[in-house]
Amino acid sequence: MPVTTMPMPDDNNDAWDVLAAFDTVLSADFDDYATGLIPAWQVRCALCQQAPCQCPPFGTPAYIALVDARHGRPRQS
Numbered sequence: 001m002p003v004t005t006m007p008m009p010d011d012n013n014d015a016w017d018v019l020a021a022f023d024t025v026l027s028a029d030f031d032d033y034a035t036g037l038i039p040a041w042q043v044r045c046a047l048c049q050q051a052p053c054q055c056p057p058f059g060t061p062a063y064i065a066l067v068d069a070r071h072g073r074p075r076q077s
């Protein structure tokens, strides 16, 4: 069985490379928040892209469909 290791930032990759390895989707407002331009309450959700978050309840079919849509995955049936 192959051993899977979690990528970690090092001399060969940075934190963005690690996030990309996990197919991470960030809020479009992440940079503005991280640089102090906007407060946390104005950061749009990475999933529903609304501020405040308007996501369906965690784990529901609507929530899973939203996750799949944000990651560009075909809809599970």
Ligand SMILES: [Zn+2]
Residues within 6 Å of the ligand: 045, 046, 047, 048, 049, 050, 052, 053, 054, 055
């Ligand atoms: Zn949301």
